[in-house]
Amino acid sequence: MTFHPLGDSALTIDFADESPDRERLLARALSVAGALEGANIPGVIDVTSAYESVAVFFDPARIERDVEEKIRAFVASAGIRVSRKRRRIEIPACYDADFALDLARVEAETNLLVDAIIALHSSSEYTVACIGFVPGFPFLAGLSEKLRVPRLESPRTRVPAGSVAIANAQAGIYPFESPGGWNVIGRTPLRLFDAKAQSPALLHAGDRVRFRRITRQEFEMRVKENSK
Amino acid sequence: MIASVTSGGFQTTVQDCGRTRLRKFGVTPGGALDSVSLRLANLVVGNSECMAGLECTSGRLQLQFDCERLISWAGDEFKVQVGKELVPSLHCARVSADAILEISPKRAGRIWLAVSGGIDAPEILGSRSTDLRAHFGGWQGRALREGDELPLGSESKLCARIRAALLERVSDWSAPRFVSRKRxxxxxxxxxxxxxxxxxxxxxxxxxxxxxxxxxxxxxxxxxxxxxxxxxxxxxxxxxxxxxxxxxxxxxxxxxxxxxxxxxxxxxxxxxxxxxxxxxxxxxxxxxxxxxxxxxxxLLRERERDVALFRAGLEARFG
Structure with a gap:
């Protein structure tokens, strides 16, 4: 565990040196972030986690001189358990050719047939490593080794909302239309981010996610329901 | 209580001090890029520090209020005029109902404009700031356009006292300026x-x-x-x-x-x-x-002390 200033009003706690096991590191980051959020350390205004690190943000108007020591002591103390209750969430995804903008590219890169690609993508269980890039965008760990395809040479200026995509070892979903360079292989009718909802992001770091293949008909039906 | 936008300027957005505790959902903190400028301008018109104001980028912004309001601004070298009268930065100025407030840059840059009572855009995820990338917050999640009508909030008692003490259109006092102008x-x-x-x-x-x-x-x-x-x-x-x-x-x-x-x-x-x-x-x-x-x-502690001193001085004088 190493501490690094993240500017003058935040710090990063990096767990990379604790284990070579990525899943363990993710679990460690999630549990420390959860514990720090509940700890109410004075002057701490936000906590986030990513793959193998946690960031702690301070109120810039009152950074106490010993705040780092307090956080260090808290994280080092025994009270943090690695196990946490994980939510399991199913994401309906339609792999129709109209939505799978880069399926041909993925076929060429992987030497797999479309059905095999879809089967591999929709049979894995993923873990939400973190939410970022744009509000509600999940970085999903757990993509099949066989589906590792580099990012597009030049990113698209407009990736449609709901696009289900893969890049290198990761899978993700674009919550709304935005630029992006991942390989798009399908689309979900779900809304991943709603600024007006009490809990704005559908997915949270640590959630377990599976994709369920749906027909074009079911996709259109779900979209219609959403717009009601 | 409305501010009518008669010319939207370039990338003018509603901003306050931004969003907190939402980073874990990928929501950017956003808010005024120079939050101290917005905070000081707000204090000058008797608002609380983080009320929503406007962030103006190079381009000509023109506003008209349907009721008298106080304004103040801070940031780069802009020309801010009420009618024909110039308003220097961090001074407090009275803008009568239907008077024309015009803001134009002397060089490209940004300023933050506070209006007494604040811009009463809907609060979304704890803030009125515009998130241009995710298209929410502020005024319809976008930059202002000609024809927009922005609701204004109610003025505080402090606003009323500051207004009552204004002898001319523009105050003879101002807030200190903190932005360093080094290269x-x-x-x-x-x-x-x-x-x-x-x-x-x-x-x-x-x-x-x-x-x-x-x-x-x-x-x-x-x-x-x-x-x-x-x-x-x-x-x-x-x-x-x-x-x-x-x-x-x-x-x-x-x-x-x-x-x-x-x-x-x-x-x-x-x-x-x-x-x-x-x-x-x-x-x-x-x-x-x-x-x-x-x-x-x-430096950060020193700056926060300076802002607190100005706030205390203002409250002592008008509170």
Whole structure:
């Protein structure tokens, strides 16, 4: 565990040196972030986690001189358990050719047939490593080794909302239309981010996610329901 | 109680002090790129510090209120006029109902305008700030346009007292100005700092690239800081973080930056210099100066003390 200033009003706690096991590191980051959020350390205004690190943000108007020591002591103390209750969430995804903008590219890169690609993508269980890039965008760990395809040479200026995509070892979903360079292989009718909802992001770091293949008909039906 | 936009300017947005506790959902903190300028302008008109105001970028903005309001502004060199009368920065001015408030830049830059009572845009996720990238917050999640009618909030008692004490249209007092006008952005070392790359960052003059925006200042210069820096495991980034993407040309992240990033974090612009960073425009020259973390924090404490002193003075005089 190493501490690094993240500017003058935040710090990063990096767990990379604790284990070579990525899943363990993710679990460690999630549990420390959860514990720090509940700890109410004075002057701490936000906590986030990513793959193998946690960031702690301070109120810039009152950074106490010993705040780092307090956080260090808290994280080092025994009270943090690695196990946490994980939510399991199913994401309906339609792999129709109209939505799978880069399926041909993925076929060429992987030497797999479309059905095999879809089967591999929709049979894995993923873990939400973190939410970022744009509000509600999940970085999903757990993509099949066989589906590792580099990012597009030049990113698209407009990736449609709901696009289900893969890049290198990761899978993700674009919550709304935005630029992006991942390989798009399908689309979900779900809304991943709603600024007006009490809990704005559908997915949270640590959630377990599976994709369920749906027909074009079911996709259109779900979209219609959403717009009601 | 409405402000009518008769000319929208360029990328004028409703901003307050931004969003907190939402980084874990990928929501950027956003808010006024120079929050101190907005806070001071708010104080001058008797608002609480973080009420929503307008962030104006180069371009001509014209407003008309349907009731008398106080205004104040802070930031770069702009021409702010009520009718034919000039309003200097950080002064308090009365804008009568139907008078024309016109804001235009003397050079490209940004200013923050506070109106007594604040801009009463709907609060979304704890803030009235516009998130241009995710299209929510502020006024319909977008920059202002001609024809927009912005609701104004109710004035505080302090607003009324400040107004009552105004003898002329423009106050004979003002708030102090904190933005440093040096050509250096002060930085502290980042997690991926190394002395060689750092030395190149500090030795060079950079130029702000055309594709810079509220997310970040993209820098270009004679020599790149590094060629093909590695991509790392993604982790949190903050406004001020200087990233070194594949091109080797540094990017200084600003208020609308994404919440996590995978490029090396070579250094961070200190919080008190983010207001200066917010003024930098394409083709401006920029250089960096290294200081220590504790110095950066002392400067921040000093600034917060100065803001608190001004607030206390104002309350003592008009409260």
């Amino acid at each position: 250096f952005l002060r930085v502290i070392r980042g997690k991926n700092w190394d002395d060689d790359t750092g030395a190149k960052l500090l030795a060079q003059k950079f130029r702000v690239a055309m594709n810079s925006d509220r997310m970040g200042l993209r820098l270009e210069g004679g020599e790149l800081v590094s060629t093909n820096p590695p991509e790392l495991v993604s982790e949190a980034v903050v406004p001020g973080t200087i990233q070194l993407p594949r091109s080797g040309a540094p990017v200084v992240l600003l208020g609308d930056c994404q919440t996590i990033g995978g490029y090396p974090k070579i250094a961070h612009v200190i919080t008190v210099d983010l207001g200066y960073a917010a003024q930098l425009q394409p083709l401006d020259e920029v250089r960096f100066e290294l200081i220590e973390l504790e110095q950066a924090r002392d």
